[in-house]
Amino acid sequence: MALRGALTRVYSTRAACARCLLIPVRHCLVPQIVQDSHQRSRSRNFNVRYTLGAASMGLALLAADHIFNEKKFFRAAQVGNIQEIKRQVEAIRDSGQRHGGGDEDEGPADRRHTLGWTALMVAAANDEPAVVRELLGLGARPDLREQYAGASAAAAATGLHPLEVLQRREDEFCSGMNARASFLGWTALHYAALADSPAAARALLEAGADPTARDHAGRRALHYAREPSATRDLIVEHSRRWDERAAALATEERRRFPLERRLRAHIVGQTGAIETVAAAVRRKESGWADDEHPLVFLFLGSSGIGKTELAKQLARYVHRDDPAAFVRLDMSEYQEKHEVAKLIGAPPGYVGHDEGGQLTRALARRADAVVLFDEVDKAHPDVLTVLLQLFDEGRLTDGKGKLIECKNAIFVMTSNLAADEIAQYGLRLRREAEVRAHQRQMQIQTDAANTPNKERAADAGGEGGEETEEEVEVSRQFKDSVVRPILKRHFGRDEFLGRINEIVYFLPFSRQELLALVARELGLWAERARDRHGVHLSWEGGVLGALADGYDVHYGARSIKHEVERRVAGRLALAAERGAVCRGCSVRLAASGGRVHIAVRAPHDTDYTPLDL
Structure with a gap:
């Protein structure tokens, strides 16, 4: 009965194959009365084997319906x-x-x-x-x-x-x-x-x-x-x-988490630059700006001061962390006249015509991207002519003659032009701000000495006991008399500078910002020491000031990075090579006389041992 059921299912799913199989099976089930007993016994054994084979083939056909093809x-x-x-x-x-x-x-x-x-x-x-x-x-x-x-x-x-x-x-x-x-x-x-x-x-x-x-x-x-x-x-x-x-949804999120807050979470200092960029982007997004032209920035300042990082964070904010929406072009690769073809594509008949240009390909993918032209002052004047068309009309024609509309894009140019003048001017502003802050502090102390105890306590409670750093601002006279002549002398055309919506100035770091940079860099090295080497790294407060003294105004945050690598990471690597620092150790940094000292505590010890390298 089971065999008949199996063969019936085979017939329903594989009709053609089943019909071929049922003929010999049916013959083997009919009694062979006319044959003698010997022949009947031999035939029965053969038919049983044939029946089992046919049943196996039928079951295999059934199983085939339950195997993915x-x-x-x-x-x-x-x-x-x-x-x-x-x-x-x-x-x-x-x-x-x-x-x-x-x-x-x-x-x-x-x-x-x-x-x-x-x-x-x-x-x-x-x-x-x-x-x-x-x-x-x-x-x-x-x-x-x-x-x-x-x-x-x-x-x-x-x-x-x-x-x-x-x-x-x-x-x-x-x-x-x-x-x-x-x-x-x-x-x-x-x-x-x-x-x-x-x-x-x-x-x-x-x-x-x-x-x-x-x-x-x-x-x-x-x-x-x-x-x-x-x-x-x-x-x-x-x-x-x-x-x-x-x-x-984006409007609601930006209302709860403004651009200034996002940028300050990733960039140390540069309050003026952040506020200038955020205000311009807000005008563009809310419809209080010229819709016929893209938004164009020129970031000026020393190397390593946060210009590129600000452009990256702007793209992450505007396009919700979409990596395809940020395009970075190193303009030092476009110093020759013929390299314009790399930007917009080669004309018909030239090698690379079908590939298109780096800029045109990127804008064809995302016409609202944030495009960073890094070190734009190194580009050939013919490249600047292409950028002038881009900034003026919000459109670009590639090597194939195709028109690309990009009025919703944001273009950011960075340059080291006038970097020394801006750095010296910024340092002077910082010194003047420190003098004013010191004078205010002295005046507060004088007033406190002449104030009765009860009123003094009330004033102290109102102040909150926290000193805020005075913000500095670049004057209009400095921009017009010092920076703009340098830019005009280099770019050689007023119309190019006239298409820039905002020239953003990045000033040298203040002392408090330097301490924050050092703390951030040490935090990164502490994380690496824990994850890679199983070493716990900590430090005292004086270490921040000792490392901050290595700041070079011409190299910005990179000088802090190199200082930490040289005076901390390099010495830890030497200690590990000599076997003084191993997995499970704790390392503590201290400072005295401007020097950074290292003390190590073995996994089972209770005290730190100074390390003499």
Whole structure:
């Protein structure tokens, strides 16, 4: 009876094969009355063996329905075979194969192809909205990203031959797309837009697909939709809703966590520079600025003073930590006239025409990026001419003649021009501020001596017992009479300087800021000592002042970094080499007479032992 049941199931799932198998099985079950007993016995043994083989083959055919077959799965998504998709998803569930090259939280319906795509992408690319809806109902996630980066890259990653990759892309994805091109970062909605499938796009959007998601080239799904088309109208409508929702969330977050607070959390000092940048960005974002031109800054000051770091933190804040939204170009690489082609792309007929330029490629991906032109004073004048067009019109024409609109971008230029003059002026301002602070402190002490005890206690309580450092500000006379002539003499054109919205001045660090820099640097080394060597590093307060004395106004925070490396990290490395510092030790830094001393405590000791190197 069990055999008959198994064969019946085989017949229902594999009709053709089952019919072939049932004929000899049926013969073996019919009594052979006309044969003699010897022949009947021998025939029975043969038929039993044949029956067992047939049953095994039937059970194997049944089991085949419960084993995942990659080719059948993606082929079914390509041609719209929903029943086969259900069987394959069930097979993945039964076998426990969950992610197959994807993320840990990808479900059975998100099973990735060996070359990187999902069945939902296949269905969207082949205009199969019914399959799209079925896969979404089975738990497929609409915003998974394509991992196929072209035939050559896929062949290198998987070890397959490029021709085999091309063939599998056509057979198991879509035969109407260029299999050699990269689709890295695409979502199913990108494919639905390219295939002009409004039904598939609607199903994806209703399932929560993000219409603002960008592929590896920085393009949204809307970029690939035909114009005009129902698919494009649908994506435009949902994109507007997403943008409005994102803008409202960003506004609320910035109200609770202003730009000034974000920048001060990562940058020591430079209060004036931070406030100037934050005010300009706020005007731009709130609509109280010229929308026809991008925002342009020129950061001036000594090396290592925080200019580049401020640009990085600005990009992180404006674009919510998106690394693709920050572009850094070292302008020392553009000192020759012919290197303009590296920036905007070579003209037709020249080598590299198809590759485009570094700047144009970046702005094509993100037209609202924060672009840093580092050391702009080293660039060739022809490069400055290109930048003038960019700053003046908010647009740029690449080597192929394509126009790139970038009025929403933020451009930051850094320069060491007038660095010595700014440093000396800043030091003078710091000294004058210290004198005024000292005079105020002396006046407070004099007033306190002449005030009765009760009033003195009330005044002390009102002051809070905390001294605040006086902020310094660069005067208009210094900007116009000292800095601007230097800039004009170098750049040679007023129109270039006229397109800069804000010239931001970075002044030398005050004493309190230097102490904060040293404390931060020592904190980083303490973390490294703990994680890499198992050593606990601590220090006394006098160490901060001793290391801060190594500050060089021309090298900024880098001089502090080098001072800590030389006087602390270098001596600890020497102590470890001599065996005086080992894993589990505690190291304490102390200072006397401007020198830093090291004391070590072994793991089982209670006292520190001075270390003489």
